[in-house]
Amino acid sequence: MLYSLFLKNPIICTDSRTCPTGSIFFALKGDNFNANAFALSALQKGCAYAVVDEAEYAIDDRFILVDNVLESLQQLARYHRQQLGTPIIGITGTNGKTTTKELIAAALKQKFDLLYTQGNLNNHIGVPLTLLKLKHHHEIAIIEMGANHPGDIKLLAEIACPDYGIITNVGKAHLEGFGSFEGVMKTKAELYDYIASDGKLIFINKANPWLAEMAAGSKLTDSAKRCEYSLEENDHTLLNYGITTGCSPFLSMKCKDNSNTFYDINTQLVGAYNAENVLAAVAIANYFGVEAEKIKQGLETYTPQNNRSQLTVTEHNKLIVDAYNANPTSMQAAIQNFAQMEVENKILILGDMLELGEQSDFEHLQIVELLEQKNLNTVYLVGKEFSKTNSKFEHLPTVNELIELIKKDKLQDSIILIKGSRGIQLEKIIPFL
Secondary structure, eight states: OHHHHHHHSOOEEOOTTOOOTTOEEEOOBOSSOBGGGGHHHHHHHTOSEEEESOGGGOOSTTEEEOSOHHHHHHHHHHHHHHHHOOOEEEEEOSSSHHHHHHHHHHHHTTTSOEEEOOTTOOSTTHHHHHHTTOOTTOOEEEEEOOOSSTTHHHHHHHHHOOSEEEEOOOOSOOHHHHSSHHHHHHHHTHHHHHHHHHOSEEEEETTOHHHHHHHHHTTOOOGGGEEEEEOOGGGTTSSEEEEEEEESSEEEEEEEOTTSOEEEEEEEEEOGGGHHHHHHHHHHHHHTTOOHHHHHHHHHHOOOOTTSSEEEEOSSOEEEEEOSOOOHHHHHHHHHHHHHSOOSSEEEEEEOOOSOGGGHHHHHHHHHHHHHHTTOOOEEEESHHHHTTOOSSEEESSHHHHHHHHHHSOOOSOEEEEEOOGGGOGGGGGGGO
């Protein structure tokens, strides 16, 4: 019944403040709200039906009473996905999954009618909402899958039923939820587990030992279920092979086409660590038969957004803004890349890495030691966690206090790396630089 109503009203609404005419409202519950209470309002504003899970709110035939609204949303999305049969690429990873998703989309859009996760809608609600936007005309879908706790990827894979999978990498993130790095690996590997049992193929960075271990543990030993790519020199015979040729500040690469001929890709991404993400997109586009010329066009015209590996030029400085999120792995990669850049007047503004649990003190100290090893001296550290390190660098408890300092001591003619967890809100400093 619910699916037939969805086919007639194919717009899903979860916010009672925005109710398109003819949509279906799903009354989801949160820690601080119960949307069942807003179901009638959603109908009055334009929704055709409201899905609720508390009988007292189902007052007429416009209300659909279910046992659990969230599970009904997920089940509807899975069923819709299965009815259409669209090839789906599932993507997860500790770092770079959103950028890689965008790069894959940029390449595949050159040949295919594509649906892909918008923004960061990669959780137990965002994934089904994306799947429910699938139409018959879509030829491929890319579904991003995020995880904070064990079992998250397993759940999302069972909803999306991906045919193909890619894990960008694994690193130290959300340790508070996972408990350990091993917990991160096990959870991300749930995507490999799904592909091994009910999918077609994984795309895997051959040079990443953690991914190789995870794939082996998932019984993905059949070479027919793998498409490998690598930046390592000893893997140059691979079809999906790339070389980093420059990063000052934008990343340039040489990658192979399907005839084993190298071609140049000059991206608008900052950071050599993005080379793996670019090569992943090349490998997937190669697999699906996109011509090298079109892959190049798609990747070169992609411009990063949302403070991810983004170069911003102001009246006074050049800013490398990577302030959407941070964890020890991505922070170290950003610092090492910045240290290697052959430019003058380098400044770092680094914010706390959140959700590290018991490992937080140790991981922040490791970052401080890396800064000292790289002789990076002009550094502003923002947040309570960095303050515990008692290092020689400037410490500010909040970004607002940093703003006040910058107002007095203006920074000019510098290249500035801005990197930190989203909760520190380092993007607030940009207008003052």
